[in-house]
Amino acid sequence: MIKIQDLIKIFRTDEVETSALNNINLNIKSGEFLAIMGPSGCGKSTLLNIVGLLDTPSGGNMYFDGIDVSRFRESQRTALRKGNIGFVFQSFNLIDELTVFENVDLPLLYLKMPMAERKMRVSEVLERMQISHRSRHFPQQLSGGQQQRVAMARAVVAGPKLILADEPTGNLDSANGEEVMKLLEELNNDGTTIIMVTHSAAHADRAHRIVHLLDGHLINENLRKLAS
Numbered sequence: 675m676i677k678i679q680d681l682i683k684i685f686r687t688d689e690v691e692t693s694a695l696n697n698i699n700l701n702i703k704s705g706e707f708l709a710i711m712g713p714s715g716c717g718k719s720t721l722l723n724i725v726g727l728l729d730t731p732s733g734g735n736m737y738f739d740g741i742d743v744s745r746f747r748e749s750q751r752t753a754l755r756k757g758n759i760g761f762v763f764q765s766f767n768l769i770d771e772l773t774v775f776e777n778v779d780l781p782l783l784y785l786k787m788p789m790a791e792r793k794m795r796v797s798e799v800l801e802r803m804q805i806s807h808r809s810r811h812f813p814q815q816l817s818g819g820q821q822q823r824v825a826m827a828r829a830v831v832a833g834p835k836l837i838l839a840d841e842p843t844g845n846l847d848s849a850n851g852e853e854v855m856k857l858l859e860e861l862n863n864d865g866t867t868i869i870m871v872t873h874s875a876a877h878a879d880r881a882h883r884i885v886h887l888l889d890g891h892l893i894n895e896n897l898r899k900l901a902s
Contacts (some may be wrong), residue, residue, distance in 0.1 A: 675702055675703060675706075675835065675867055676737070676836075676869075678700040678701070678734070678735075678737075679733035680697050681700075681724065681733070681734035681736060682697060682698075682732045682733035683721075683890075694890050695890045696891050697722055697891070698721065698734070698890075700885065702869065704835070705727045707859070707867075707868045708883050709833045709877070709879075709883070709884045710887065711873070712887035716889060717889075718887055719871060726755070727746070730744065730745070730751075738758075738886075756781075756784055756785055756832075756856070758834050759835070760832070760834040760836070761829055762826055762838070763840050763842075764844040766824070770813050770814055774805065774808050774810070775796055775810075775827055778800060778827045778831050781828060781831055782796070782831060796827075799830060799831045803823040804855065805825045805828055817850075818845055819850030822846060823857070826854070826858075832860060835866065840868075840870075841871055842858070843872070851877070858880075883895060883896065883897050
């Protein structure tokens with residue numbers, strides 16, 4: 675699904691040039707659950723943003739389903755993201771002014787899906803995430819664990835091929851973190867490719883494979899278990 679070749683990312687200001695990623699080579703198969711680990715500032719989130727087509731590399735190439743997306747314009751990246759990639763963030767990134775239902779409905783609105791189908795899909799995914807009883811509530815009326823369930827519902831409602839999770843358990847207690855990990859495993863078992871950035875060795879161990887970054891370099895990778 676994802677093929678990364680000699681990927682480089684450099685951030686420049688008038689005075690400073692910072693190399694965030696250095697010659698990254700990585701292949702991610704469809705249906706895989708990959709964990710990315712490393713200390714803060716090592717390039718994990720930068721790599722995730724490039725894979726998620728939120729940013730572009732400074733050098734090298736990235737292929738998404740065989741298409742070289744390395745030099746895509748923003749409009750092209752936006753079009754490819756829709757319906758193909760879902761995001762789950764540590765800070766949830768829900769819109770406070772919208773209800774749970776409306777937050778989850780947003781990706782379908784962007785896809786210009788008919789209202790009847792949107793209602794059906796949102797209702798089904800809220801039920802799956804066991805948060806349907808909160809559909810009319812606003813994010814600030816929910817616990818952290820409930821907000822992350824809503825964020826995951828929003829990420830999967832359009833049926834994306836790929837879920838990118840950036841520290842999805844970072845703001846949660848251990849019980850809610852475990853629930854989020856179970857949901858990610860269920861989605862992966864259903865065939866969704868998962869790429870997760872995490873500081874938790876225990877959570878990373880639930881993935882098929884772990885890659886480690888240090889100072890923008892991929893230093894090693896560990897195979898945990900074969901994908902089913």
